[in-house]
Amino acid sequence: MSDLLERLRGRGWRMTAQRRVVAEVLDGEHVHLTADEVHARAVVKLPEISRATVYNTLGELVSLGEVLEVTTDKRAKRYDPNAHRPHHHLICAGCGAIRDVHPSGNPLADLPDSERFGFTVSNVEVTYRGLCPHCAAA
Amino acid sequence: MSDLLERLRGRGWRMTAQRRVVAEVLDGEHVHLTADEVHARAVVKLPEISRATVYNTLGELVSLGEVLEVTTDKRAKRYDPNAHRPHHHLICAGCGAIRDVHPSGNPLADLPDSERFGFTVSNVEVTYRGLCPHCAAA
């Protein structure tokens, strides 16, 4: 399971109990957790861990490119451990569930220079919205 | 200029000084303002207007479909008066500024059935991120 931990060690990331626990929580989950949910799961393994450390660690993992931040609304940000494989998101407007999806095509190429307004464009996110089978039935 | 005001009146929206001022602020601007920025501009025309009213009014305009809410990060939501024409967004990672863009291509068609997981997909948002000329220089 510890591809993530191995990669972090390999980059010279200083390993501490708190950081290991946070990384393990992300590595084991396949849903997109909020910072507080990560904290709640981390506390099970390491009761003294503080919220600040979870926030710091998540921020570092994001900077390192190992984890993605997903902001879909004004509720809490969610953290996506699946950063090694490019993907986009499909979100249910009813229940808020998120699935990873892999569209074909390259949206970055679809933005002509004339539409870039001098920006250095580095990244593109595609968010599909709709209703999941369960919410569509209700 | 007052297409927006006309449409609102036509829908039987009760017109008050505060609502008119908020609508005028949005109608006159071509950038995407935060609620506080809308409030700041509204105060110039109507010094007594309260934050709560601006929030209420923006919420109603969103419900009416006259204005779009754009949530890009954990900073303030921004309000997009350009709801009548489909477009996507280019966001500066430095200062949060937003520009409307019109990419070629159709991302909805890029999501194969096998990646839809039974969802009824109704909408797609494309968000380009980068640095605006000003933030790139700093």
Add this chain to the structure above:
DNA sequence: ATCCCATATTGGATAGCGTCTAAGCCGAGT
């Protein structure tokens, strides 16, 4: 023109989420 009341507005309180700070702790190199 005036009255009336459903609805809008107000400002202050409250809540959610995230960031900051000061102080102590710890791990790795010597």
Add this chain to the structure above:
DNA sequence: ACTCGGCTTAGACGCTATCCAATATGGGAT
């Protein structure tokens, strides 16, 4: 084992949005 820079902590703080009870007001009815 010692030292020092980086890590962790608890709680204060800040920002944005929402809620609330009291007050004011638009606009139809008279």
